[in-house]
Amino acid sequence: MSPTLFPTALARLAQDATLPVEQVERLRAGTATVEEWCNAGEKLLGIDPRLARALLERAAQLQPNIPNVHYLLGNAFRLCAEPAMAEIALRRAIALQPAHADASLSLAFLLREQGRMQALADVMLDLWRNEPRSLDSDRRTLAFLCECGRFSEARQILPAMLEAHPHEAELLRRAGEIALVLGHFDAARDHLNASLDRDPHQASAWLRLAHTHRFASEQEPDLIRLRQAATRVDLGADAQSAVGFALGKALDDLDQIEEASRVLGEANARWRASHPWNAAPFLAQVDQPPQPSRAESAEPAHSASALFIVGLPRAGTTLLETLLCRDPALRSRGELNWIDALARKLGPQPSTAMLQSAGEFYLAQLRQDDAPASIYIDKNPLNFRYLGLVAAMLPRARVIHCRRDIRATALSLWSQHFAHESMAWSYSFEDIARFAHGYQQLMAHWLATAPLPIHELDYESLAREPESVIAGVRNFLDLGADESPSTSKSAAAIATASVWQARQQVHTRSIERWRRYEPFLPQLADMQAVVSPSPAGVPKRA
Known part of the structure; x- marks a missing residue:
């Protein structure tokens, strides 16, 4: 604890006129409400994390069972480059309130900085099990796990997400991408097709679909779908480029080289026109x-x-x-x-x-x-x-x-x-x-x-x-x-x-x-x- 910094923290709050004088006095006397402690801590986090840490340590002494106090204290420790103490405070906040999304995410980012990816996945899965479920929370959890390369853990919770949101194109696309990464090609193909049924504007879904298998026949439904998509004019430039690359891959599989060359040439030109390379830095x-x-x-x-x-x-x-x-x-x-x-x-x-x-x-x-x-x-x-x-x-x-x-x-x-x-x-x-x-x-x-x-x-x-x-x-x-x-x-x-x-x-x-x-x-x-x-x-x- 930093008792000598606590008076300095109060002085800074009073000096900057960020808090009313009477509120500063309640903090000094230890009679402030939980909301006042947290409000003061948040203000100091943006001014001086050391002072925020001192104030929030006092708050945690006086209000030991308030999740937000420990969450803010954990952030103060993180900003003060004290990761071990930050983890203790954040885990305390989560223990008091298992559905505390902000504390869980802050801890997950801390663990990622330390390379503790299994621990990070455990934190995110616990949050998902405990917080109120919504489409936004499902998207966030899935995206974070995939961003951190935790595809197996993401796959564990996908069935429940898809059951809750069976027609959500983004979740279906994510399910296809995860299955593809893990080598479950048939499942990937099914999910990606279902995703494109609901939203054909997803560029990455077209690309991934072409990589779920090696094309062997002109009559394959996926090839027919790609040919039909290539004639559309409503998909947008990025999705249209992705369709071209996917179709080019399928044509290469079928050894239709002349058409593949033309289709890939158009796709490359379309993408390059809107995403030119700045060669100077390299x-x-x-x-x-x-x-x-x-x-x-x-x-x-x-x-x-x-x-x-x-x-x-x-x-x-x-x-x-x-x-x-x-x-x-x-x-x-x-x-x-x-x-x-x-x-x-x-x-x-x-x-x-x-x-x-x-x-x-x-x-x-x-x-x-x-x-x-x-x-x-x-x-x-x-x-x-x-x-x-x-x-x-x-x-x-x-x-x-x-x-x-x-x-x-x-x-x-x-x-x-x-x-x-x-x-x-x-x-x-x-x-x-x-x-x-x-x-x-x-x-x-x-x-x-x-x-x-x-x-x-x-x-x-x-x-x-x-x-x-x-x-x-x-x-x-x-x-x-x-x-x-x-x-x-x-x-x-x-x-x-x-x-x-x-x-x-x-x-x-x-x-x-x-x-x-x-x-x-x-x-x-x-x-x-x-x-x-x-x-x-x-x-x-x-």
């Missing part, structure tokens, strides 16, 4: 890649380590992740966005203390609170932009660089709809070439300068000889022979564009796929000339 990063000074390691020598799988998207990163995670010693966290966020927050010249703090935060996001592993994987391919920062934050990290024929990569990128600002360059071959050229420049720079072990891996070799390539990767990671079964065990959740392919047997169909498109997309043949070959190299250790 090109500036290529010209002057930041290389922060190396921090003292935040990683104990005996701790688990981070493995980054990088490269151009669609270069085999998901396939590699899936094959590696047959071994329980490796745990993937999917495509985390934390490195990009930390780079933006830290700026070009972070201090050693900032790097250490960022490294500890990031490791918490990797380790989380499930069963421990030896190596944790972040397979966000765009982390190649920040390998200097990775080396500075995490001196024990390792990197696998996935490479692929640029023509195959470009076609795969151009055929997908990512709908994310960081992928705005993927909707024209000209932009893909510019980005790919910058990527190769950056990777050449990191290979020459980054004090990190970097292992280079070709997608084509991985697809043709997966066992021998994985054996080489395991050697790079200082792991023994793979004792797991040779049949790939799919990850529990896959939320990338490879959601369907990654759960199929390894195949080589995609290696020369670009040649089928070359007669209709002459830009593909030019990609080799525009983009220099990947820098040659062997596995490199710092």
Whole structure:
């Protein structure tokens, strides 16, 4: 407790004239109402969290059974960078009022900052069971769980939500997306179709529908539906683009390459027209890649380590992740966005203390609170932009660089709809070439300068000889022979564009796929000339 700050808190409230004098005096005497304590605490939270903490600690002494007092005190502790005390206060508020949504959400955000994702899911599920149910609360709970990657927990509560709101298009779409991520393709297909029956303007539902299966016949109902949607003019630009990408995928499955080329070309042009790529920030990063000074390691020598799988998207990163995670010693966290966020927050010249703090935060996001592993994987391919920062934050990290024929990569990128600002360059071959050229420049720079072990891996070799390539990767990671079964065990959740392919047997169909498109997309043949070959190299250790 901070008794010496309590008079200062009262003085500040009186000084700023934020409260009537008589109310300040009731606070001083301890005779204020609960509403007055909470009102004063909220005002101080926006002025000085330390003073708010002192006042709310006094309130909690005098009013120990009031949930809002403990909720506000928990927020004060959070703002004062005292997470352990914040958790105690927030859990006290929830114990007193299990349906206290604000306290539960505040605690959930606190737990997410600490990487405690299982605990976060437990808090959200308890809130859902205890608070009055509504469509808004169901949407909020489902969205938060999905945002945090807790798809299994989201799936547990979906049946009750759908029973309560059977005709709600957004919930049906969410149900389809969750089923797809978890590999329940038939259920995903049913939910997505039901969602589109109720609201055909949902761009993501069209995209997900195309990835629930491989199209095998012109008579398939989903293909007929996509063809009909493609003729509509009332869906809006984003949904119309999504229909085009979905139809293009179906046509590719059916080997109708000429029509697929035309349909995908129109979809790419439509999306690019309304979502152009601003190349300047990336090109500036290529010209002057930041290389922060190396921090003292935040990683104990005996701790688990981070493995980054990088490269151009669609270069085999998901396939590699899936094959590696047959071994329980490796745990993937999917495509985390934390490195990009930390780079933006830290700026070009972070201090050693900032790097250490960022490294500890990031490791918490990797380790989380499930069963421990030896190596944790972040397979966000765009982390190649920040390998200097990775080396500075995490001196024990390792990197696998996935490479692929640029023509195959470009076609795969151009055929997908990512709908994310960081992928705005993927909707024209000209932009893909510019980005790919910058990527190769950056990777050449990191290979020459980054004090990190970097292992280079070709997608084509991985697809043709997966066992021998994985054996080489395991050697790079200082792991023994793979004792797991040779049949790939799919990850529990896959939320990338490879959601369907990654759960199929390894195949080589995609290696020369670009040649089928070359007669209709002459830009593909030019990609080799525009983009220099990947820098040659062997596995490199710092």
